[in-house]
Amino acid sequence: MNNHHTAIIIGGGSAGCATAIQLKRSNIDFLLFEKDEIGGLARNANLIENYLGFPQGITGKRYIALLKKHLEHLEIVPEKNEIIQIQEETHGKTIALGQAMGNTEEMKKQDKGKIIKNVHHIGDEIWNV
């Protein structure tokens, strides 16, 4: 896998998927991370009433199925992982972003050891994904 990407997208909800589709169309390489399932909050929507082209509304389930097809069609394969940020405690400044190597609850309990696979140290030019 190519380790260097111009952009990473955190979250495969509507916003993340729209971004991924646009970057793909613009030929900009990226990784799309989704910690759970593609679709985000729309997974909980019985009926989306204001989606363009669907005057009767569209169920969240159908909308997400179409969203997944759109990604597949463009050969966009999301990475299933949570991205977490490491913050400096005193000033709250973000130091690094990483792929979680466990879930958030496991990490909260952990007081030592490796908890992320590093993605980016803020200020670095190298994004190692």
Ligand SMILES: Cc1cc2nc3c(=O)[nH]c(=O)nc-3n(C[C@H](O)[C@H](O)[C@H](O)COP(=O)(O)OP(=O)(O)OC[C@H]3O[C@@H](n4cnc5c(N)ncnc54)[C@H](O)[C@@H]3O)c2cc1C
């Ligand atoms: C019941 C319900 C009904 C709705 N009905 C409508 C409607 O009719 N019309 C309408 O316009 N809107 C509706 N909405 C709102 C719509 O679903 C949201 O506006 C939309 O989903 C927002 O998209 P988003 O991509 O910004 O965020 P989200 O949908 O919240 O997606 C964020 C995604 O990011 C992932 N994620 C978050 N943090 C991380 C991380 N650290 N690492 C990796 N992945 C991460 C999450 O798992 C999630 O999949 C409804 C929402 C609900 C809950």
